[in-house]
């Protein structure tokens with residue numbers, strides 16, 4: 570790889586670290602590039618929106634947060650409307666989903682009064698944006714830095730495009746073993762992937778590992794699994810349910826999905842750490858196991874399009890479009906297609922839920938626990 574013409578401050582720090590103590594794992598690289606408090610991506614970049622690097626579902630249309638609000642209020646009511654519960658969102662971005670959710674549930678009797686709204690966020694810059702988005706709501710709203718800081722009691726936790734930013738390790742088939750891919754330095758001093766001395770435990774790998782050829786890649790995210798297992802423990806202890814939405818696959822498999830996005834286009838992932846969004850696709854099958862291991866029931870893994878249609882996307886389009894100009898109506902329909910269309914976000918994005926044993930019956934009545942209704946294909 571060519572040395573970057575203008576390496577970022579973080580690239581310089583990483584190069585010195587690697588020079589001093591050897592290559593770092595891809596997970597460490599992702600963690601520093603994204604979360605470094607001084608030079609990390611979320612500390613410095615305006616990540617989201619048209620002027621940022623990528624656009625997320627809540628930024629496409631208010632309907633996304635509204636339908637998730639319907640899910641939250643429905644499960645809360647079905648679980649007996651506990652008079653106090655934590656309504657948390659992990660990685661809330663600009664706060665758009667939470668704002669849409671709160672607006673959509675403002676007439677659900679007792680819901681806002683019972684909710685202690687907690688945003689789990691590490692970036693001071695994002696917290697500022699969330700404060701602005703939620704300033705108009707008369708509710709108990711607070712911020713925490715991590716899941717274990719939430720108060721005890723029943724919990725409804727949401728996360729959209731949060732899991733994909735948590736660090737991932739990569740293993741590359743080389744001969745009979747899978748060696749960990751690390752980030753080292755090229756002869757010219759640029760950050761570059763290298764094979765490290767560590768091997769994957771064959772038990773982590775999905776079926777078919779013997780059939781893969783040299784150079785095949787397997788990705789594993791211990792941070793994501795730990796987050797979901799911790800969440801499951803927490804739900805099992807206090808009761809509750811959770812909705813996790815992200816792009817990824819329902820079955821574990823092989824293939825490299827590590828990618829960098831900058832200004833809505835793919836970028837070179839090792840060139841400018843701290844200036845591009847680094848993610849991998851989420852392996853939902855591994856998270857389903859982690860959920861069960863932590864004592865919560867995992868739902869099936871549903872495509873986002875099917876989930877939104879089951880939650881009433883068509884009806885929401887109709888009521889939002891009523892009385893609007895034809896241009897506005899076309900805009901609403903296009904947004905719904907973007908969220909649910911099979912060629913757009915409807916299939917690649919998945920919805921995965923967890924429920925505690927106490928909330929399992931309440932969850933069973935709702936997607937993605939409930940089977941898909943007929944007529945809910947996103948075509």
Ligand code: SAH
Pocket residue numbers: 604611616617625626627628659660661662663666689690691692695714715728729730731734
């Ligand atoms: N959910 C939002 C934003 C997704 S971007 C949306 O759909 O628009 C990812 C968000 O996760 C950002 O707000 C980022 O600052 C936050 N984040 C990244 N790492 C985090 C961590 N370890 N803990 C909490 N939040 C984190």
